[in-house]
Amino acid sequence: MPPWGGVAGKRVLITGxxxxxxxxxxxxxxxxxxxxxxxxxxxxxxxxxxxxxxxAAGGATVDVLTADLASQASVRQLAVDAQARYPRIQVLINNAGAIYASRQLSPDGIELTWAVNHLAPFLLTTVLLPRLTASTPARIVTTSSDAHRGAQIPFDDLNAQRTWGGFGFPRYGQTKLANILFTVELARRLAGTGVTANCFHPGFVATGFNRNNGLLMRVGMAISRPFARGASKGAQTLVWLVDSDTAGATTGGYFFDERLVTPSAAAQDREAASRLWRVSEAQVQA
Ligand SMILES: NC(=O)c1ccc[n+]([C@@H]2O[C@H](COP(=O)([O-])OP(=O)(O)OC[C@H]3O[C@@H](n4cnc5c(N)ncnc54)[C@H](OP(=O)(O)O)[C@@H]3O)[C@@H](O)[C@H]2O)c1
Structure with missing residues (x-):
């Protein structure tokens, strides 16, 4: 396997x-x-x-692919478009995410937070895996959150019909836990292929996050803004995971500020990770 040698010249597909x-x-x-x-x-x-x-990066060539990650058909089309356009994809960044204060359904009838934050990365990654494994060394990075702490995957209520509440915050935590369990199982499945899978917590970051949930949430975000870090600081670990040679030594890890950190006990449950993979496969069945 050739050494990583940084991100220069590499095709990076990034959501969000x-x-x-x-x-x-x-x-x-x-x-x-x-x-x-x-x-x-x-x-x-x-x-x-x-x-x-x-x-900001004079002379950069930047491509765009259009997809609504809430829709599985759109995610599948995105994977087709990406593979048609790029013979090699060395980096996939699953970063898009959202929180919804009220329970909504995706076009596929899936609760929307789960559809966007977990199933979209799951589907996009699994469909693109042949291209990633043919482009080694390659890296997959998913944006999770410390909001996963305290959450459990509701295997008996995956669509949050009975367990919805708390203005969508508990549900959001479940999807961020799913990001970590997905990464753990993905890394296990990719062992020895030259493709690593890691995830990270960006910290509390001043972004447009939660702006879709009405005046109260927007005011709440504005009040807490002075305590948040800037977007560049929030992106620092993501950039490091993608670019640095050091980060290539780890797969299946959860990082914060460029350090491997221990996620919750629920996020270390390998049986839950493999069960989540199986139920996610069923949920994206075409
Ligand atoms: N901000 C924080 O404090 C914080 C903390 C921990 C983790 N995170 C995680 O960081 C990631 C990025 O969030 P952010 O804070 O940068 O929020 P943001 O400013 O709201 O950005 C979210 C991005 O996701 C995209 N997106 C949302 N729904 C989509 C959909 N259905 N299809 C396609 N794209 C969609 C948005 O696109 P549009 O421009 O079209 O809306 C936007 O580019 C998320 O995964 C979030 O869970 C954030």
Missing amino acids: ATRGIGLAAAIELARRGAQPTLVARSEARAADAVSQIQA
């Missing part, structure tokens, strides 16, 4: 790069010579992000 942590990461990765492809649901916001990246 129209704002916040993903945009800051895309800017820094472009500065370091990566070839970013932004996955965006809005062409206008993608065009704006491309302008910001090009202004």
